[in-house]
Amino acid sequence: MPRFNPLVETLAAPPIPSVFAWGKAYDGRSGPMIDLSQAVPGYPPHPEMLRLLGEYAASRAYTGYGPIEGEDVLRAAYAGHLSQTYGVPLDAGNVHVTSGCNQAFICAAMAIAGTGDAVLMTDPYYFNQETTLAMLGIKTRFAACDPANGFLPDVETLAAAITPDVRALALVSPNNPTGAVYPTELLSAIYDLCVARGIWLILDETYRDFLPEGTGRPHDLFGRAGWQDTLIGLYSFSKSFCIPGHRLGAITAGSGVVEQVAKIMDNLQICPPRSAQAAVATALPLLADWREENRREIARRVEALRATMAHTPAWRIGAVGAYFAFIGHPFGDAPSARVAEKLAKEAGILCLPGSYFGAGQEGYLRFAFANADVETISRLKDRLGGFTLD
The missing domain is CATH 3.40.640.10 (Type I PLP-dependent aspartate aminotransferase-like (Major domain))
Incomplete structure (x- = not known):
């Protein structure tokens, strides 16, 4: 039987589709899905x-x-x-x-x-x-x-x-x-x-x-x-x-x-x-002026995320800027994939596990907040505040 290239065969499957699969299992109990998974602009082209x-x-x-x-x-x-x-x-x-x-x-x-x-x-x-x-x-x-x-x-x-x-x-x-x-x-x-x-x-x-x-x-x-x-x-x-x-x-x-x-x-x-x-x-x-206004809009989303996370002290911002925030979750040694999966399926928050970005990043999740407007970001306060892993 022909064999695959082991350098490709041993790679994990693309991570984004697996996260989208978690999102498809969400039943809407907490409101509309907050998609913080992929680095895409949350507004349309000009x-x-x-x-x-x-x-x-x-x-x-x-x-x-x-x-x-x-x-x-x-x-x-x-x-x-x-x-x-x-x-x-x-x-x-x-x-x-x-x-x-x-x-x-x-x-x-x-x-x-x-x-x-x-x-x-x-x-x-x-x-x-x-x-x-x-x-x-x-x-x-x-x-x-x-x-x-x-x-x-x-x-x-x-x-x-x-x-x-x-x-x-x-x-x-x-x-x-x-x-x-x-x-x-x-x-x-x-x-x-x-x-x-x-x-x-x-x-x-x-x-x-x-x-x-x-x-x-x-x-x-x-x-x-x-x-x-x-x-x-x-x-x-x-x-x-x-x-x-x-x-x-x-x-x-x-x-x-x-x-x-x-x-x-x-x-x-x-x-x-x-x-x-x-x-x-x-x-x-x-479109230089339009792109500059988009930069300002992303900056507003950064500040909205900072303000929102200030109301959820159990969760911490490791770093934030441009399109992303690296958020420390409050569940100790729990695998980040387990946290992210349950957030998607039960809290309607779609994000990426820290483990996708390195074996030592289990305590973190990546929020691609540029994909959500200021009002949507503010909804994270209640969803994260009421979230438990048990």
């Missing part, structure tokens, strides 16, 4: 975004193959946006468009590491990145983030975890699953560590557009001399434009990395979805 998607999808010009690296118009538009965001000149040659940020991570990992190499990750980690490395035969090393420090990584802990086979450090900021926003000074220190140790820094900034008011530039790393030899930035257009189904992400890197990624993409997909690229290229400057 009507102009929908119009552009329809217009370009109906154009014959985008029915053939396009450039592997992405449409020139989007690469140029995004490079201009990056230059404004970071205050340094970046150009289209620094951009490779991908079909979502998960694909961007796959391409980055394959470009710099192979079977037997290792990538260092923080713990907790984003599960899709860990499983990506596992199925590629790339080993993982982990550096624990201290809950007492808001789950921010510690530079000395990272340094101690860099073994000779580590080719890169993978970070997510604002973080998934915790929501923690890594300060500019911390990212600078981590970048310096990567330079000193001769490894790549893969920085996933999928939630960059939802940084708190007054944060300023996310970091200054693209302004460093020689950044192209250390930094690989990842991004997703899904959240800002509310179009996760159109699968559009980007890599920002030196031309050498872009060249290697093009080899990989030619085998993965040939080119990203073309009509969506054209739509986003037009929408990027056009």
Whole structure:
């Protein structure tokens, strides 16, 4: 009998569908389901975004193959946006468009590491990145983030975890699953560590557009001399434009990395979805004010969650920001999957167990609060306050 690839066969099934199955078993006893499971915008795309998607999808010009690296118009538009965001000149040659940020991570990992190499990750980690490395035969090393420090990584802990086979450090900021926003000074220190140790820094900034008011530039790393030899930035257009189904992400890197990624993409997909690229290229400057208002709306949801959780002292916020909160549950050694399953089936709160993000995270649950408005978030007070595990 033919066999499966053991690197894939031994992976757990995708986690989100299992959580949705819990939700389907909810009988509505506590009111409408509060869905805090998946990182999707809890508001619709702008009507102009929908119009552009329809217009370009109906154009014959985008029915053939396009450039592997992405449409020139989007690469140029995004490079201009990056230059404004970071205050340094970046150009289209620094951009490779991908079909979502998960694909961007796959391409980055394959470009710099192979079977037997290792990538260092923080713990907790984003599960899709860990499983990506596992199925590629790339080993993982982990550096624990201290809950007492808001789950921010510690530079000395990272340094101690860099073994000779580590080719890169993978970070997510604002973080998934915790929501923690890594300060500019911390990212600078981590970048310096990567330079000193001769490894790549893969920085996933999928939630960059939802940084708190007054944060300023996310970091200054693209302004460093020689950044192209250390930094690989990842991004997703899904959240800002509310179009996760159109699968559009980007890599920002030196031309050498872009060249290697093009080899990989030619085998993965040939080119990203073309009509969506054209739509986003037009929408990027056009919908800037709308995207800024969405950032403010997410900030209001952060504050609503903080206020709500203040009324449920048995539950604690480990970290919160951008799209996520990492919530400590009050049930001691109870497995987080058991807590999350019962919350879904009996309290109508759909969230992810902390164990999905690392074996040491059993005491936590991930709330993707950006999926719920302020009024919905306020309902958590009564549901969590009256919830028991017995």
